Every structure is written in C-alpha cells, then in structure tokens.
Amino acid sequence: MNEIGLSHILIVSTALFFIGVYGFLTRRNMITMLMSVELILNAVNINFVAFNHYLYPDKLEGIFFTIFIITIAAAEAAVAIAIIIGLYRNYKSVDVDDADQMKH
Amino acid sequence: MLSGKYIALIPLLPLASFFLLGLFGRRMKGAAGMLGTASILVSAMLSFYVAYQYFFVYGQADGVYRQITALKYTWLPFSENISIDMGILLDPISVMMIVVVTFVSLMVHIYSLGYMKGEERFSVFYAFLSLFTFSMLGLVLACNLFQIYIFWELVGVSSFLLIGFYYDKPSAVAASKKAFIVTRFADLGFLIGILILAFYGETLDFPTLIQRLTDPASSQLIGITTAGFLGVSALTWGLVLVFMGGAGKSAMFPLHIWLPDAMEGPTPVSALIHAATMVVAGVFLVARLFPVFAISCPVALDVVAYVGAFSALLAALIACTQTDIKRVLAYSTMSQIGYMMFALGVSGYYAEGGLGYTASMFHLFTHAMFKALLFLGAGAVIHYVHSNDMLDMGGLRKHMPVTHITFLVACLAIAGIPPFAGFFSKEEILTAAFHSDKTVFYVALVTAGITSFYMFRLFFSIFWNKEYRPHGAHHHHGEAPFSMLAPLLILGLCSVAAGFVPFGNYVSADGSPLHTEMHWDFSMLPIGVALAGILAAMLMYRKASEVPHRLSNAMRSAYHWSYNKFYIDEIYLFVTKKIIFNLLGRPAAWIDRNVVDGLVNTTAVVTENFSEAIRGMQSGKAQGYAIWFFTGVIGFALLFIYLWM
C-alpha cells in the first residue's frame, strides 16, 4: 500500500479544497454554501491525516487536529444552520443574494 | 550751545502736540488750534535759536561749516555696521530747513486759526498738521539714510491724511490715495536705493556714508563702482533710485501726477505741504547726498538735471491753461522744484563750481516764502469766493485789497522781478545753468517766461478782469480775518526780504562760504523774458476779452494737450486699471479661487468620487465578500511569493 505517495493524496485534498472554494463562491443557497465549507474542512482533514501518516507518524498531532476540526465543524454547522433557519423566517429565502439589506 | 537735547525738542514738541490733540483734541474745541500753534511757535523759536547758534557761533570750523551730529541713538540695529539710528545732524541745509519748516508751519498754523474755524474736525486738522511738522523736521534733521526714509514715509502719510481731510468728498479720498500710492511707488525706488547704498557703503550713517563714497581710495567706493547691473554701476543705480524717491515726493516728471490732485486738501495744507516744505524734500534729499552725486557719480547728477529741467518746462506749459487756481499753483510749484533740481544737477562740488547747489537751496528758501504766500492768498480768495475756479473770480482787488497786494508781491517774486526774493535765487540758478549746460539754460529761460505769463494770468484773472459777481444770493463777510491776513503780510515781507540774505555765505556745497555777485548784464535777459511774460498776461487777462479764447482756438491741439496735462494721467489710469488690475489682480484672484483653491476642493471631490467608485466592493452579499477574500489571498500569494521577494 505504500506505492501511493503523499503527493497523490495531497493532489486529492487540494483539489477537494478548491472544489469547495468554488462551491462556496458560486452556490447561492446558504445551505449549499455550508456544504462547501464542509468540503473545504474535509480537504484540510485529509491534509492533516496524510501529513501525519506519511511524514510524522511519531506523533499524533495531525490526527488530533482532525478530530477537533470535525467536532468544531459540527458545532459550526449547527449554529450556522440555526442562524440560517432564523434568517429564513425573516427573509423567506435562503438565497444568499437576498440577504443584502445592509450594504455599501 | 548745540545740544541735541533741546534741539530734539524742535521735532518732539509737534509730536507731543499731535498725541495730545489726537487723544484729547475733541474736548478742547478751539483751544486745540492754540495748543498746536503754541507748540510750533516754541519749535520755531528754538529753530531760530539753533540757526543763530549754528551759523554764527558754533557751526564753523576753519571757515567751513561742519556737519555736527548732535544726537544719535541706535533705533533698530540690523547688523554690526548697519542700523537705523535716530539722531540729529546739523549742517547748513538742515538748519536752513528747520527754519523754513517751522516758520512756514507757524504761518500756516496761525492762518488756519481763521481759515479752518468752525470745522467739525478742527482739532484733528491741527493734530495732523503737528504730525506733519514733526515728520518734516525729523526728515530734515535725519542723521541716517534710513531715518530720512522713515520720516519720508511719515510726511507721506501726513500728506495723505491732510489731503483726505474732507473724507466724505470722493474726490478728496481719491486724491489722497493717489498721492500716497504714487509717492509710495517712488519710495520703492528710494528703498532699493537705500539697500544698495547700505550694502556697499556698509553704513547708513550720513557723514560716514558720504565720506566713504566720496573717498576714491575707500574700499566701499571701489566695491560699489565695480559692481553693476545692466552695465550700470551699482552706485549709479543706487543714486538714481534714491533720486526716484526724491522725484516722487517732489513731483518730478513722470511721478508728478499726484500733486495737482493733492489740491483737494484744505488750502493751508497745500501751502505748507505741497508748496513750501514736503515737496522740496526730494531736492533736500539730493542735496543731502550731493557730495556723492557730484564727486562720484556725475551720471546720476545728469539724470537729476534733465528730469528737473524737463519737469520745469512741462509743468509751466500745463499751468498756462488750467483754470483751477490751486492747480495752477501746483504746477507752478512743480515747475519751481524743477528749477531747484536742475540747479543741483548742473552744480559741481567745489568752490565756485558749487554755485548751482547754493542757488538751488536759495531758491528752495525763497520759494518756500513766496509759494506759501501764494497759496495762503489763494486760500483767502477761495475762502471768500467759495470756489477754486478762476472763471468764478475776477475783480476781487476791491474786495480784498490786502490779499491783492501780497499776492502781487508773490507773483513778482516768482516771476523773478528784482528786488523780490525769487529774482535773486532764480538768477543764481540761471547763472549756474548757463555755465554748465546750455540746453538746460535755455529750457530754464523759456520756462521763466512762461512762469511769469501764467502767474500773471492767474493774478489778473483773480483780481482784475471782469467784475466780481457773487454767484448765488448768499453774501459774505468782508476780507479775511486778521489771523489770516497776518501771515500774508509777514510772508509778503519775507518774499521781499529773503532775496537779500547772503545765502552763499552760509550754504554751499563744500561748506566754505561762496561769494555770489550779481551780474546785471547777464540778468537783463531773464528779466526781459519775465517782463515779456507779464506783459502778455496783462494784455490777455487784465480786462475780460476774447483774446485768450481766440488764441486757444488758434492753437487748439496744443491747448488741448496742455489743458489735459499731456494725458499723463490717462496713461497712468491705463496702466493701473488695465494692466495692474485686469492683467495682474484679476487673474491672481481668479487663479486663487479656481486653480489653487480648486485643487484643494478637487482633492476632496476626487476622494469622494473614489469612495463612490469602490462602493460596489461592499455589495452586501456574503458571497461577494468571499470572492474578495479569496481573490485577496491569491493576489497576496502571487504578489508576495513572486513579485516582492
């Protein structure tokens, strides 16, 4: 299983990262934006795990970081969704472009 | 004794009078005039005393009149050797001048007691007169080139204040402004001249300066003659510029335009300032620096001569056609000062060569008497007629006999008829010119003829000619009160007697007595010319006739040029209105509002527009923000990883 090098995994994670970014920048639904954030976070997770696995297996820092990121992602998603739903009650829309009362 | 302490009182008394009258004069009412007169009286007495002491007791050393610095305080130190000092310098001309100034001033003070009686601003008038007298005395006593400038400005402002005395008359206001601004312009030259002389002479002190600039071996003289600008030496520049200041104050062409207008002031003022004293300050200034002019810089002296001669002729020509009696007198003043100037201009320094100098000073002296007399007489006439225009006059000899006689005396004096004062001084001037510069001599001779013509034109128009018919119903007191007549009589006396003073004994270029003799053979020509002028005037104006009218029609264009003062005023008007205001002032104001200030405002507008332009960045849409964020990261990355390392 060692023939898959670190670089392959990094390519996957980086690609995933920018796919997430792309989604975040283009999705107009708030919930899908949130989903894009999750993709980005997962890309980061892959990075941490991969680095830990391939380069620094003597400690578990990457692994722990990943665990905490997952936890925080959950908390963040929960709060975000609560806010989005609250917003939805007010604006009757989850289109991000509709929430632009405050600008300039 | 020639102690500076009491000599200083001569100018300081009028100054004190000025402050007292200025601060408390309103409450004094009539007493104000008495106070002013009293102070000047004391000054005059002191002056006479000083003159006596100087000329007869202390002034001479080894037969030469010395320059005595009686008092000197450092007033404003500029640098180690250049400072403005306040002091008193006694020499023949300054002593002569204080006598003239205090005497004429005293006469005018007395005269004004009657003339200005009942004026609302009576005390102010006396305050200003005192200010003027103080300034003029300070000017003539100055021991320092800059001191003279200071008092020069002060007499200017006194003149301004007095010309504008009737401040609610727009013409008076205009005239006072004109007088001040024209002389200011001339003073610009004076100031720069002072700067040049001070820089190279390394002193402002008169005796030292003159000594340095006349000693061919002095480093200062070498410095100032070798330095130059536009091919003319710095000394010439300096002296010519100083003369420019003198020319402005003395109403020499082309800076004379203010003088006729200055007649808007009360007549006693015209007599004092614009006839007897202030206007001769220019002559005095040249005389003060005469050694430098004569010894080191004849070129500058030539300038003085030609400007003087030309002014004398020009003024005489203009005077022939003016109808305002004070203006006629003003032009005559200008003309006579022209005489004094060119007399200085043609003079040499040593011994007999210095005849012009003596003559000039002599003429200054006699002119002060008879011109003051003329003005005061004219004032009496105006006081009686309530008009300046000679067309409103005529036949006044019956109404005002004293004035008539004294005026005649003055006219004869100015025309140069013996034995009146003017004859002697003019005689000397013509002699000096004859020996030095023939052109100037002929100009002077012609001018003498014209002078007597227009003076008698004036005389006859006022006192003879048609019968006097007061316009309007209101009439009138008799001849002027005693306070006005007394000065007329005294001055009339002086106009006769002054000519007999052996002037050359006391005042000469190099200080040693100069013996002058009458050359009757030479005098015949000028006397003849003067008599011819009188005769012509008598023929034309003794009786009301058509002759003058026909003559003016016959020489229409010449008449118009003369009547319109050769259009010099119009040229000035063009320069000031069109060039200074429209080409400099207006653009400057416009540029300031629109370009310079516009830039400031544009900065603000640009900032605001820029702020408006980037408002789209803050679109209110969260995704837009994220795009900026991401672009920012990428941009920073590119910039800092690839470009800026």
Place this chain on the structure above:
Amino acid sequence: MDFFILMKSELILTVIIFILLILKIGEGIRDNAALMHIANGLLLLNFIAGFFMNREGALFSGMFVTNDVLSLEKNILNFGTLLVSLQAFDWLKNHKHLLEFYLLLLSTLLGMFFMISSQNFLMFYLGLELSAIPLAALVNFDLERPRSSEAAFKMIISSAFASAISLFGISLLYGTTGTLDFAYMADYLHGSELQLFAFIMVFAGFAFKLSAVPFHLWTADVYEGAPAPVTAYLSVISKAAMVFVLITVLGGLFRDLEGMWYNVLYLSIIVTIVVGNLFAIRQQNIKRFLAFSSITQVGYILLGLSAGNETGFSSAIYFLIVYLFSNLAAFGVVTLVSAATGKEGIDDYKGFYSTNPMLALVMALALFSLAGIPPTAGFFGKMFLVTAGAGKGNYLLIAIAALNMVVSLYYYLRVVKAMFVDKSESPIAKLEGSLMSGLSLAICMAGIIVTGFVSGLFEYIVSLFIKV
C-alpha cells in the same frame, strides 16, 4: 498548584460561566438587574485577580503559555468585556435571554484567552472558533430584527470560510514543519514558497478577524446588524484579542519570515487605511461608520506591529487600551441612543449637544481620540504606533498613514458637526441612562483623558516586554 496559578484567569472565567449556567438552570434569580450585577461583579473579580500572582510558565506541553504580557492582555480583554457588559445594561435589562447572553459572551472571552495563551496551532484554532461561533449567535441576539440575523449569517459563513482557508494554511505549515507547536515550528520556517503561501492563508484568517482590507467586507454589515453592545464587543475585544495573537505570532512563530510579513503588512496597512477611510466618509449609519473607522484603526495598529520590535508591540497594546476606551465610549453613547430611540443615523445626531450635552461631549472626545487629536489618549496611541512604524525607515508608508489621518478627521468631524453645529427639528430627546452605562462612560472618559498624560501605563507595558 502551578496549574491553578498559571491558568487562573481561564479557570475563574470558567467558574463564572458555570455559576451563570447554574443560575440559568436553577432559575433562582429572575431579576435581570441583579443577574447583571452578579456577572459584572464576577468579571470585576477576575479583572482584579488578573493583577496578582502573574507568573511566567507553560502548561500542557506548550499548548498553554502565560507570562506578564499575556496576563496583561487578558486583563485588558476582561476589562473591556466588563465595560461592554456595563453598557449593555440598558439594552439587556428587559431581555429574555440575559444569561444566555453572558454565557455566550464569556465563552468567547474564554476562547480569546485560550487563543492568546496558545503556543500551538491546535489550541489557537480552538480558541479562535470558541471566540467566533458563539459570537455569531450573539450577533443574532436582537431576535426581532431581521438585520441582526442577516448579520449573524454573514458573520458565521464568512468566518467559517476564512477559518477554513487559514486551516488549510495551517495544515500546510504542519506538513512542512511536522509540528503544531510554535516553538518548534519557528525553527523549521525558512520561507520556502509553500510556507509563504501557507503563511498568507493563515494571515488572511488573522486579517479577516482584524478586518484588514480586503478581508474586511463582513465587518460593516455585521457591525450594523448586531446589537450595539455586541458591535462594541466585536470591534474592540475580539479585534484586540486578534492583535495580541498577532503580536505573539509575528514576533515568535514567524520571526524568520519578517522580510516577508513586513511586506504583507506594508500592503495591508496602506489598503486598509485607505479603503477604510474611503468607505467611512460616506456612511450614514453610525455603527457602520464606526465599523469603517475601526477598520482604519486596524491599519494603524498593523503599522505599529510592522515594526516587529518591543516598541511596536508595546505601542500596539497601548493603542488597544486607548482604542478600547475610545471606541467603547463611542459605542456606549450609540448603545444608549439606539436602546432608547432606535435611531442610528448620523443625521439623527443633529442637535445632540443641545439636548444631551454630556453625552455629546463624551462622543466628541471619543471621536477625537479615535482621530488621534490631542489631548486625548488617542493622540498618544497613534503617535506611538506611527513612531514605532517609522522605525523601519519607510517614510512613504508613514506619509500615507499620516495623511490619511486627515481624511479620517474629516469624517469624525462630520459626526461632531452633526452633534454640535447642526440644528435639528427633532433632536434626540434627553436620555436617562442607567448608572451602569454612566459608570462605563465615566471610566472610558477617564481613560481617554488620563491614559495619555500618565506615561506609567505605556512604560509598564514596555517594561513587561523587556522582561519577557
């Protein structure tokens, strides 16, 4: 024992959180005012405790570090929170979720404490999120106002994105150095291109929190939408915490990359100051206006940091104290006005001086302090920042910064003009603030006036830095 002393601020704060939680669950006290007094009292306690037994030390293998400077920083944050809490009195006294407010507020404060004490990216990240996520909920605390939820959404989504991007940077840093510990990581940061890229991503996260341009765009909207005390908290406390982290990070972790980060800061300073100013001059809402003004202030703080030495860091901390007083004074007035009348437009402040002279004076002094006008402390603060920033000899930067003070004066004067010069048909009526907000304003005023003249504070900070 060390553990208790070194972590005393965090521990006390945690205890406070739990006391409040118990109060919430027990529903023992229903009087809002009393609860607030309790909370404020406890915060005050923590503030006082922060002055004693400060020691230098590290716990949990460097995940938690403390020293005198960090203790001071925490105390500043604690004090600011106390002031905000005092100011919130009028707004909160009838609010249903008072204790929740405090719980969330204090957890964010705790997060900041962790964040500035961390010497490890993991703890840093946790502190960051702990200070960010509850804040989003706080922003949403004006439950009836749609703008409040819009602001909360913008905040959470932007901060999620920002922290995700900086996490990617952290992961790359981890990948290139093999550690999350600042102390070790610094030894392996030599400025390879990937590390620089990672640094920029991490920096973007910092800049986002600091509202440095172009990562600032959420700021104005969130400030406008959030309840005024929360805005105050956001603009002062959370920003200050981030600056403190930046001090640690720039001076420690990234010290070898100084050549790099100086340039990054250079550019950020210029665009932050300029763009913040340009936006501020055309704002009509006072909170939005203060948002952009605070963006500009960040530019100046970064200018001080860019010096990268003790002077720079001390002056940044000093400025933050001053800024805390000034901005909280301004927000204190804004809170009062908006709680009483709901008015938030600059034009609403016309004639304010005629009806509320004291408040107008407070506001004016606060704005002058923000503008850096003597004799307010803001002048000193800004001068020190600029002085420190000039240490690198970059006069262009200093000139731009100095000239932008002119622009900022323009918009501060707009508000002053509205309050003092303009007349209004219907000025804001005479306001009766509570004692608490009055107290907080008085403290702020005293701070604005005294902090500059009394050099002790600044010298104290410098001495702490020298000691560390």
Place this chain on the structure above:
Amino acid sequence: MSASTVIFYILSAAILGGALLAVTSRKIFRAAIYLLFSLLGIAGLYFYLNYEFIAAVQIVVYVGGIVVLIIFSIFLTHEAGADMPRPGRGRMLFSALAAAFALILTLMLINRQEFYPSQGAPVEASVKNIGTQMLSLTEHGYILPFEAVSILLLAAMIGCIVIAIKTRTKA
C-alpha cells in the same frame, strides 16, 4: 497497478466526483447526497490509511450528524425539490478560473516543496492511544483542547437554543 492503487483511485474519484457534483448539482437534495458520497469517500480514505478511528468519527459525525442536519434544514427551508437558482455567469466563470488557477498554483508549490519525514518511531493511531492522549495531562496530552472544545460545544448549544427558541415562539 496494485489493488491498493486501484482502491485509492476509486476513493479519489468518489471524493472528487461527489464533491464536484455536490457543488454543481441544481437540486439541493441531490447535492446533499453527493456530499454524503464524498464524505464517505473520505472516510474510506482514512480506512485506506489505517486510521480506523478517524474514519469512524468521520462517518459518525459527518454522515450521521452534519449531513443529517443539513438535510433537515433543507426540509425546514422548503426547498428540497425545487431547482436552485443558477449563479451569475460572470461569477461562475471567475470563481472557476480563480479556483483552477489557485489549484494549479498550490499544486505547483506543493510539488516544489521538499518534505522531511521525521525519523522517530511511529505511534499507532489506535483508539487506545488516542483515548489516552486525549485525556492525558502530560506530554502529548490533549486534555486542554478537549475541555476547550467541550465549552465550545456547550456555547454552540446555547446559541442554537437561543436562536431556536425564537422560532418556536414565533411558530
């Protein structure tokens, strides 16, 4: 090409494909499902790297928690069936280009980076090890983050409740 390589490519395809579809699909519900696939793929990757615990956490938290949360919220916002609005063409183009550019840039930078593996003995990422370290006070202990994150969760919970209460009272 060994089996492991094949598995890796399959997993990568699942991850990236799922992610791509999740960010482009116009049906929001489908997008959520694609996301689920992607997340599962990542869990697979963790398995592939022998990190069973992480994989488990990934599945439990993401698949069991977040995705479910997302799906719930999709239902709550009544948009499950409808097509989502298209993003603006300009924005899409710009984002795609920017993302692609950044991807290339990043990959290039990663490619040029030299990594230095540590020489120490590997620690097994077993549940036991992770558990011990998580609650350990000593070197390599993660008790502090653990406590911090628990407060975070508490705060998040309170925040959610506050915001949710409002919806309840309104409803």
Place this chain on the structure above:
Amino acid sequence: MILHILIHVPLVTALVLLLLRDPRQVRLAALLGSALQLVISLVLLWGYRAERKAGNTAQMLFESMHEWYPSLGINYHVGVDGIAVAMILLTAIVVLCGILFSWNVQQQPKEFFFLIVFLSAGAYGFFISLDLFLMFFFLELAVIPKYLLIAIWGSGKKVYSANKLALMLMGGSALVLVGLLGMYYSAGNTFDLMKIAEAGIPPGLQSLLFPMIFIGFGVFTAMFPFHTWAPDGHSSAPTAASMFLAGISMKLGGYGCLRVATYLMPEAAQQYSWLIIVLASIAILYGAFATMMQKDLKYINAYSSVSHCGFVLLGIGMLTTTAVAGAIMQMVSHGLMTALFFAAIGMIYERTHTRQVGELGGLLKTLPFISVVIFIAGLCSLGLPGLSGFVAEMTVFVGSWQNPGAFHRTATIIGCASIVVTAVYILRALGASVMGPIRNEGYLRLQDAAWNEKLASAILILAILAIGFAPFWLTDLVMPDSQLIMNKIIGGVSP
C-alpha cells in the same frame, strides 16, 4: 517654574470655565485668566531680560525637563529663548484682546470662552516646547478648537471653511509628523530639540525631511500654494477666532519652520532656500494682487495675511541673521496688526452687518473710534514707520539684501514692490469703507465702540506702537537667537 505656570494658567482657567454657569462669571473668569497670563508673560519678558543682562548665555532659559515617556525618548522639556518670549508675549496680548472683543458673545458663551482659552494653551505650549513630541502635541491641540469656533460661531459658509481649515492644517501637521519621525530615528530615538541639534542629521536625510517639515509648517503659515484655508477660514470665523487664527496660529507655522526645519536641518535649509524664496516671493506678490480684487474686508485682510506671512518665509529663506530676525519680528508685528484689523472688521460687522466694502462708507463720521482703529491697522499693514509693520519689513529687506546675487536681489525687490501694492489695496479698502460719503442712512445711528472694545484696541495699538517706536527691545530679544540659528546654519556647512 514660570513656564509651568505659563502653561498651567490657561488650562486651569479652562477648567474653571467649565465649572461656572453664569455667562457673566464665565467671561470674567476668562478675562482674568488671560490678563493674568499677560502679566506672567510680561514677568517672563522681564525675567528673561534680567537673566540675559546678568550674563546668562545659555541658549534656552528657564529650562526644565521631566521624563515623560523615557522608553520613547519623549520628555516634558520646556525652555525659552528670545524668539519664544516674543511669541508668548504676542499670544498673551492677542488672546486677552480676543476675549475682550468677544465680551458680548450671546451664543453659548461658556463654550466659546473655553475654546479660546484652550486654544491659547496650545499656542503657549507650542512656543515653550523643546521636545518635538510635545511641540507636535500642542500644534495639533489647537486644530479642533479652531474648527469648532468657526463651525459654531462663524458666519457665511462656515462649515465648509471650518472643514477646510481643520483638514488642511491636519494635512500640514501630518507632513510635520513624518519629518519629525525621520529626525527622531536619525538622532538616536530622541525627540529632544537640543539633542537633535547636537546630533545633527545626515544631509541626505535632511533633503528628504526638510521639505516635509517645512511644507507642513508652511501650511500653518499659509504658504503659497497651501494658503487657501486662510481666506475662507478667516472670513468665516468669529472675531476672536480670526484674531487668533491670523494672529497666532499662522505664527506657529513660521516658528516651526524656523525652529524645527531650518534650525535642525541647516544643510537642507541651504539646499532648499531658493525654493522657499521663490514660494515666498510668489506668496507676497500674488497674495497682494489677489487682495486687490477682494470686496469683503475679511477676505482683504486674509489675503493680505498671506502676503505678509510671505515676508516671514522670505526672511527665513534668505538665511541671514538680519532677515531671520526680521521674519520673527514680522511674525510678532503681523500678529498684532492682523488681530487689530480683524477686531476692527468684527466691530464694524457687528454694527452694520456687512463686510462688503461697497456697502460701507463714511464710517469715520459715525464710528470714529472704530474707523481710527481700522485705519491704524491698515497703516501698519502697509508698513508705515512708527508702527510695527515697517520695522519688521525693513529688517527683512535689509537682511535679504545682504545676500549678493541677482536671484536674492530680485526676490527682495519683489518683496519691496509688494509694499506698493499693499498700499493700493489697503487704501482702496479704507477709502471706500471708512472714508467717502455715508452710503446708508441707517449707519448714522450706530453706536461707537464700547469700553471693552476700546480697551482691547488700545492694548493692541499700544503694542504696535511699542514696536514701531522702540523696535530695539524686540531686536535685542530676537537678534542674538537668530544669530545663533544662523551660526548653526553657516557653521554646519561642510566646506
């Protein structure tokens, strides 16, 4: 010690003002405070002269120094030389008179007097500071009160003017700040003026910093082309503020140009002197010509101030002892004269409600006292001997002329020429407004100056006369110090 009192009296007065409620008490307190300040200034003058007579040759007298921010090298370091004493005296006189002229302010008197007193504190502080930080502190201290005074109590387009003034002055001080920081680091982390002077600044750096500092201070002194705040600001400001602005505030700039820019950076001063001279010459002549076209009395005086402050810069740029002394004297003289001018305009405006030259006329008849006052101010402005303007201008001219070379000569002649233009515009303005026939019958019922106005005018006129009649005491005061500055400039040049 006396300097501490000097700086604390206005501050204490300001505080007292805040505590008082009755407007009468307020103005009385302000008056007493400023009168006390004048007394202190006179005592300072006396003390200074006594010290000098006793042979104290230290550059700065009454020096005192306390550490303030030692880690940044910032000290509370104060001291005065003759120049500073002269400026302090000027400030005391103008402030006292400004308060007297504002005696009847109706609108918010408390705030008004507070701001005036506060402003004066800034000016005093500025002049006594020997630490550049302190100096800068006081420089900026005065900006906001000016803004408020104009914006609240002003007339016309007051907000625009106030904004322009505040922003341009801030811009100036921003430039100053940059320069100061450069010096700070170059001299080894100190803001101390004397230490910086001692340490010297490398010429290369000087040529970078000098323009910044000079232009920065130049803005304050209305140097062309950064003068446009002056006309608008002066004309919109209330009387006392105009007096302060033109009388003192503009002098801060001149003082700074001299004390900070020129003194500390001698090489650069020489390097840039031509530029200063060019700008000053432009300001002198251009300001004068622009004045000619103004119709509003305040604008006339404001533009003429631009022209007159040009003399200050000309004197500084000429770099001779005499010229520098002249520049300082011009500052004092212009401060007094322009304050008097603005006061007179204010008195006229208060009565006639117009400042347009065309609408006034014949005031000499109805308002003799005020007319005389404005006349004296005008005559001083056009440089009449016996009044202060002459003394100062002549010193500048003589000093300027000491430079050989056509360039300096031309500039001097331009300066001299402006006195003619000055005469033109002053006489035009006065001729039309004070002299001439009465244009408005209503003016016949006007009340002439009240006691406070008479007193204040008298004080200012006395001061003007004191310089005009006896300039030597002022020269004694400033000449040795200008000599010192010049010695540094000439001595500082590497051969």
